[in-house]
């Protein structure tokens with residue numbers, strides 16, 4: 001708890017850093033089932049933003065779980081803590097003036113809203129990568145669904161653990177017959193229309 005600790009207001013602040021980078025710092029939060037396409041789309045998105053001269057940072061589930069959240073598993077309690085830590089990192093990165101892209105399952109609504117509330121108004125865009133379970137399971141890029149169905153992973157999202165779909169995401173990438181490249185283009189278009197990439 002932050003008892004007896006005083007917040008320091010620095011002279012070089014978020015506004016100064018944002019101006020230097022000529023961009024709106026923000027979090028672009030991708031959520032969806034394992035195999036829905038979060039990492040693939042997030043990677044393409046980051047390359048496109050980088051080509052547009054934006055300063056970005058991509059936080060990805062598997063990578064963060066090797067370090068910052070390496071002590072956490074997949075119980076509900078650990079998933080809540082995982083997203084809490086990531087949200088705090090997002091806040092710091094937004095304060096640093098960056099456009100942060102995240103690719104976590106983040107299955108619980110309250111946890112995604114925790115990050116939304118942590119940053120300022122307009123600095124959080126929830127992107128629902130809405131790929132049905134059957135499609136994710138058919139893709140099974142890491143063979144995890146197969147393991148989950150065999151009973152080797154008991155709390156796998158969509159099988160033994162809940163996924164709470166976003167109710168009003170800023171961007172809804174619904175699974176259609178589109179490639180990841182097309183999905184990333186549509187995402188950029190939506191972000192531009194919402195005035196987030198000016």
Ligand SMILES: Nc1ncnc2c1ncn2[C@@H]1O[C@H](COP(=O)(O)OS(=O)(=O)O)[C@@H](OP(=O)(O)O)[C@H]1O
Nearest residue numbers: 033034035061074079082104105106107155156157
């Ligand atoms: N039980 C269980 N449930 C779901 N996912 C599992 C599980 N065990 C391991 N994995 C792998 O971990 C990746 C998800 O990590 P996240 O940090 O995004 O999960 S969460 O947001 O805390 O729910 C997830 O990565 P993605 O496939 O990229 O989503 C899996 O590769």
Ligand SMILES: Nc1ncnc2c1ncn2[C@@H]1O[C@H](COP(=O)(O)OP(=O)(O)O)[C@@H](O)[C@H]1O
Nearest residue numbers: 033034035036037038039040139141178179180
């Ligand atoms: N339209 C699409 N969008 C994203 N990924 C797609 C699409 N079509 C097929 N894929 C494939 O589905 C898999 C998604 O895996 P990944 O991006 O790791 O998902 P996640 O990060 O959500 O677990 C990749 O192998 C990717 O090539």
